[in-house]
Amino acid sequence: MGIQGRQPSPAVDRAARAATRRAFRDGEREPNGEAVVVRDLVKRYGERVAVDGLSFAIQHKEIFALLGPNGAGKTTTIEILEGYRKADGGEVRVLGLDPQRDGAELRTRIGVMLQSGGIYPTVTPIEFLDLLSHFYEDSEDPRELIHLVGLDDVARVRYRQLSGGQQRRLALAAALVGKPELLFLDEPTTGMDPQARRLTWSLISSLRERGITVLLTTHFMEEAERLADRVAIIDNGRLVALASPRELTQAETDEVQFTAPAGLDLVALRALPCALDARETQPGQYVIRTKRPADLLAELTAWARDAGVLLQTIRVGHESLEEVFLRLTGHELRE
Numbered sequence: 001m002g003i004q005g006r007q008p009s010p011a012v013d014r015a016a017r018a019a020t021r022r023a024f025r026d027g028e029r030e031p032n033g034e035a036v037v038v039r040d041l042v043k044r045y046g047e048r049v050a051v052d053g054l055s056f057a058i059q060h061k062e063i064f065a066l067l068g069p070n071g072a073g074k075t076t077t078i079e080i081l082e083g084y085r086k087a088d089g090g091e092v093r094v095l096g097l098d099p100q101r102d103g104a105e106l107r108t109r110i111g112v113m114l115q116s117g118g119i120y121p122t123v124t125p126i127e128f129l130d131l132l133s134h135f136y137e138d139s140e141d142p143r144e145l146i147h148l149v150g151l152d153d154v155a156r157v158r159y160r161q162l163s164g165g166q167q168r169r170l171a172l173a174a175a176l177v178g179k180p181e182l183l184f185l186d187e188p189t190t191g192m193d194p195q196a197r198r199l200t201w202s203l204i205s206s207l208r209e210r211g212i213t214v215l216l217t218t219h220f221m222e223e224a225e226r227l228a229d230r231v232a233i234i235d236n237g238r239l240v241a242l243a244s245p246r247e248l249t250q251a252e253t254d255e256v257q258f259t260a261p262a263g264l265d266l267v268a269l270r271a272l273p274c275a276l277d278a279r280e281t282q283p284g285q286y287v288i289r290t291k292r293p294a295d296l297l298a299e300l301t302a303w304a305r306d307a308g309v310l311l312q313t314i315r316v317g318h319e320s321l322e323e324v325f326l327r328l329t330g331h332e333l334r335e
């Protein structure tokens, strides 16, 4: 699929629109088994266009990531899907419902993990989940949830004394209390240390077995890469790519990475017939993109021999999602 170029690719846009078009025919409730359908979504804040014609669809039981830098429009999109914000244009369906019109019904079927705050500082995790469970006719057992998110040891510790990671995990447990069919996770691991992040990742993966559809937003590439079945990369409120992490990183180009003395002649490396470009990512570390890695290796080693350069640790691999993002949008994910 066409995922190259800095402008939103027409091919990406066409594919996303085709997938969503049928969903609005005949007012079907859950057309084609899609849990979420977004078509031509627009949201403005005054002059600022936060979401600019976004289209995508999420299948039931899929873990779907909205990935983009700060201000890309992820939270705005998710809040429109949750029914907390009104769109200025386009259409959305969530579990077959219109979040504005059918908000009351929708809220009993979705789980929302808030970015932060919203929990009373002196409440304990077990008290909080107990309280929440009374709002639902059919709820998860708070003790089981505490165990699921790994908070057994702090079940009776006041919220304000929990670490940032523990607070986030409590927010995740809270989102699960009402046995949601669809879970919204807005930056679920922001503020967590690496260990808590890994724990949360395995927890989110395990939701797959419960048959829960998950929409998560993140600006951590690794998070999207590890968790998501498919990733929508958005930038400036527009879709720039939509595919599985594997498809995104294996599309079209490979990379030859190698270490050698710092300061090699990049002009000469770029001139190798099979090189698309060449970069020194850190002193002595080089990356050359290519569509023909075997041929490039031959060219590179021949060049090194002639130039008297000793190449070390040569590796052929795919672009990382981080590099794909950089190539598609022209800027880093975290700025």
Ligand code: ATP
Binding pocket: 045, 048, 049, 050, 068, 069, 070, 071, 072, 073, 074, 075, 076, 077, 219
């Ligand atoms: P982050 O990763 O920082 O949470 P995001 O991708 O979720 O970013 P949004 O929060 O949806 O992005 O914001 C998209 C754009 O809309 C940004 O430029 C932001 O400044 C602007 N914006 C968001 N909320 C409002 C608001 N209530 N009023 C005015 N502008 C807003």
